[in-house]
């Protein structure tokens with residue numbers, strides 16, 4: 556081929572790629588609506604990063620520790636706190652049962668989320684934004700502005716704090732979404748505060764919940780949790796023709812204190828445990844709760860945020876709803892002074908949201924790289 560023809564072919568491919576990449580930014584749902592039978596190149600992971608599916612369903616059946624919220628609130632709290640502490644230290648994850656959130660609130664939220672992803676692309680795309688601080692964000696992949704390989708997920712992110720400020724920006728369609736998300740965000744926030752109190756107690760930072768209210772220092776932190784940030788993320792993973800080539804979400808840890816995750820009946824969540832990927836069995840009417848980077852920092856490394864990822868399914872689409880909680884946007888996250896001593900020197904630098912957002916906006920995602928940037932050597 557003459558150099559002129561080579562140049563022409565290269566230009567043609569570049570244009571095609573640009574055109575394609577513009578299409579991919581519209582999301583996986585949009586791609587599937589166009590009827591695809593193969594995973595496009597843009598979503599194909601390097602061989603080493605691809606998931607290995609167990610040959611027989613259930614071959615890697617794995618049960619997360621179960622924490623009974625009713626037990627945590629009852630006379631056997633001490634015992635439940637021990638189990639909570641062990642789960643956070645050894646797994647970074649647990650399933651919460653008997654959580655007290657009304658079934659109807661959960662069903663309404665899942666249904667409203669599902670309906671959002673069934674809207675036309677024109678309607679969904681009104682909420683696309685590159686601004687990480689936008690009160691509502693519809694998008695795709697993990698970080699679509701940075702990802703070289705896209706992942707097989709679309710999302711709707713709703714900032715929930717303070718509700719009165721953000722509500723007018725939330726999607727007005729489907730009509731039931733706002734009410735369902737308001738109820739759901741209030742209920743999950745309440746549950747989060749109860750669980751975080753238990754976490755403080757399990758770390759030995761307050762003898763009982765009563766002490767937390769009376770002790771000035773700890774009261775201040777509970778107040779910060781109450782005024783803290785909350786982000787609802789509705790994840791939609793359409794069924795995928797070649798699920799062994801891609802992932803719904805690549806390995807990552809969550810940035811906040813705790814994430815309360817609702818999975819539907821389709822499994823897909825995998826966590827890294829003892830050096831291997833294990834699939835979390837959905838338990839009906841439970842929450843999967845995981846330690847985030849901010850809690851790892853706050854606990855000075857005693858509780859660990861753990862890598863997790865999401866597999867996609869060849870025949871079923873999957874919806875999950877993550878409620879991510881942390882301190883207010885302006886607050887500093889630092890190891891609790893009560894957890895630092897000669898035997899346990901300070902392990903992390905102070906950090907805040909602004910630096911987290913700046914970091915993810917300017918770096919390609921890799922595992923726990925933000926937290927690693929906060930470690931003191």
Ligand SMILES: O=C(O)CCC(=O)C(=O)O
Pocket residue numbers: 788790804809816818823824863864865874875876877
């Ligand atoms: O969909 C899931 O099971 C996990 C979602 C998740 O990891 C996330 O939203 O960060």
